[in-house]
Amino acid sequence: MARLVLKFGGTSVGTIDRIKNVARKVKQEVDAGHEVAVVVSAMSGVTNQLVDYVKQVGRLADEREYDAVVASGEQVTSGLLAIALQEIGIPARSWQGWQIPLITDDVHGKARIERIDSADLVARMATGEVAVVAGFQGVSKDGRIATLGRGGSDTSAVALAAAVQAERCDIYTDVDGVYTTDPRIVTKARKLGRITYEEMLEMASLGAKVLQTRSVEMAMKHRVRVQVLSTFEEAAGSALPGTLVVDEDEIVEQELVSGIAYSRDEAKVTLVGVEDRPGVAAAIFGPLTDAAINVDMIVQNVSEDGTTTDMTFTVTKADLDRTVQVLEGAKADLKYRRLTADSNVVKVSVIGVGMRSHAGVAQRMFKALADRGINIQVISTSEIKVSVLIAEEYTELALRALHTAYGLDQA
Numbered sequence: 001m002a003r004l005v006l007k008f009g010g011t012s013v014g015t016i017d018r019i020k021n022v023a024r025k026v027k028q029e030v031d032a033g034h035e036v037a038v039v040v041s042a043m044s045g046v047t048n049q050l051v052d053y054v055k056q057v058g059r060l061a062d063e064r065e066y067d068a069v070v071a072s073g074e075q076v077t078s079g080l081l082a083i084a085l086q087e088i089g090i091p092a093r094s095w096q097g098w099q100i101p102l103i104t105d106d107v108h109g110k111a112r113i114e115r116i117d118s119a120d121l122v123a124r125m126a127t128g129e130v131a132v133v134a135g136f137q138g139v140s141k142d143g144r145i146a147t148l149g150r151g152g153s154d155t156s157a158v159a160l161a162a163a164v165q166a167e168r169c170d171i172y173t174d175v176d177g178v179y180t181t182d183p184r185i186v187t188k189a190r191k192l193g194r195i196t197y198e199e200m201l202e203m204a205s206l207g208a209k210v211l212q213t214r215s216v217e218m219a220m221k222h223r224v225r226v227q228v229l230s231t232f233e234e235a236a237g238s239a240l241p242g243t244l245v246v247d248e249d250e251i252v253e254q255e256l257v258s259g260i261a262y263s264r265d266e267a268k269v270t271l272v273g274v275e276d277r278p279g280v281a282a283a284i285f286g287p288l289t290d291a292a293i294n295v296d297m298i299v300q301n302v303s304e305d306g307t308t309t310d311m312t313f314t315v316t317k318a319d320l321d322r323t324v325q326v327l328e329g330a331k332a333d334l335k336y337r338r339l340t341a342d343s344n345v346v347k348v349s350v351i352g353v354g355m356r357s358h359a360g361v362a363q364r365m366f367k368a369l370a371d372r373g374i375n376i377q378v379i380s381t382s383e384i385k386v387s388v389l390i391a392e393e394y395t396e397l398a399l400r401a402l403h404t405a406y407g408l409d410q411a
């Protein structure tokens with residue numbers, strides 16, 4: 001007998017029939033003798049609808065009230081699943097974030113989990129009752145409902161698994177595992193049997209939304225065994241049908257590159273003709289930091305005459321307007337000639353721990369893109385990834401070309 005946490009995403013609970021299907025899957029685990037907690041997302045589309053309602057009422061809404069509204073989708077599905085379980089003879093009750101309680105900081109809209117007081121929940125699970133937990137939500141220290149950022153139910157599930165010391169956290173979704181790249185874009189993408197925490201963390205933070213980045217951070221920190229698997233396909237006999245996120249030493253044969261991710265969430269800003277003197281980078285990025293704008297990739301070119309420089313960098317699309325505002329405000333001080341902004345860009349990244357011990361990974365990327373006539377605008381690298389910024393229209397072509405270039409295509 002084991003203690004398990006199962007998480008079902010929006011598509012998996014998207015209709016009443018699908019909620020009944022989830023109840024049957026939960027019953028299988030209960031019948032096998034396991035103690036089960038289930039974390040649910042809102043029905044697919046519901047959170048988007050709720051966010052849109054908030055925007056219609058007020059653009060700069062009080063974030064605590066934003067949270068009160070958008071957390072409600074998960075309240076509905078947790079109640080519905082508890083009823084569906086009771087209907088098939090499984091004792092179950094719903095738990096809202098505040099009832100557990102799952103305590104967060106007060107950064108509403110993207111709160112971080114600080115702790116979970118799971119004693120009551122564990123005691124009820126020990127009696128054979130399934131705990132159906134509303135994902136994505138908690139309660140801040142001042143007693144207000146808080147949400148964990150989009151995709152946050154993954155983090156609820158992993159945090160709960162750590163708190164109740166579950167044997168495993170199964171993330172059920174609409175694909176049957178983590179693939180070498182988004183299988184909805186590259187049909188030759190291959191399912192990975194295992195992936196390391198580190199690679200999964202890079203994949204998620206570089207755009208693969210199959211797991212929320214914070215859920216992977218949390219899993220890595222608390223060494224939670226996470227499996228990603230399909231709600232809709234029955235596993236054909238195998239004990240672990242999905243992708244397991246594991247430590248590096250659990251992977252026997254390490255590929256050079258394990259995955260390719262992309263993010264359409266970046267925008268490019270260039271300051272043309274900035275004075276080339278010590279302190280100029282600090283002068284540009286200081287005001288952005290003060291405005292809580294995160295800068296991601298950066299490249300600086302010295303102009304031909306050697307006296308001015310062009311500075312190009314990326315921010316998230318959501319921060320683009322504010323970035324332009326801040327830099328225009330600082331024009332007198334920065335003395336640049338021109339500012340350009342471009343949101344038709346995509347960041348494509350190749351990721352693999354194998355890169356640490358092999359040269360030439362970046363070169364293979366640059367060549368594959370060059371062969372397709374795709375121009376690279378900005379490059380950034382770290383120990384286990386190489387990212388490039390290219391025009392958005394080449395996203396699919398680039399993903400497919402790189403997938404082939406690193407030998408990842410399915411046979």
Ligand code: ADP
Binds near residue numbers: 008151174
């Ligand atoms: P859920 O609603 O269950 O949380 P998400 O839509 O958040 O599901 O995440 C699943 C989706 O992630 C898939 O439908 C797939 O399109 C996308 N995805 C992006 N990159 C990958 C990848 N490398 N492997 C698997 N899925 C990926």
Ligand code: ASP
Binds near residue numbers: 009041149
């Ligand atoms: N329902 C929330 C969202 O759509 C949380 C989640 O599904 O993980 O972002």
Ligand code: MG
Binds near residue numbers: 009209212
């Ligand atoms: Mg998700």
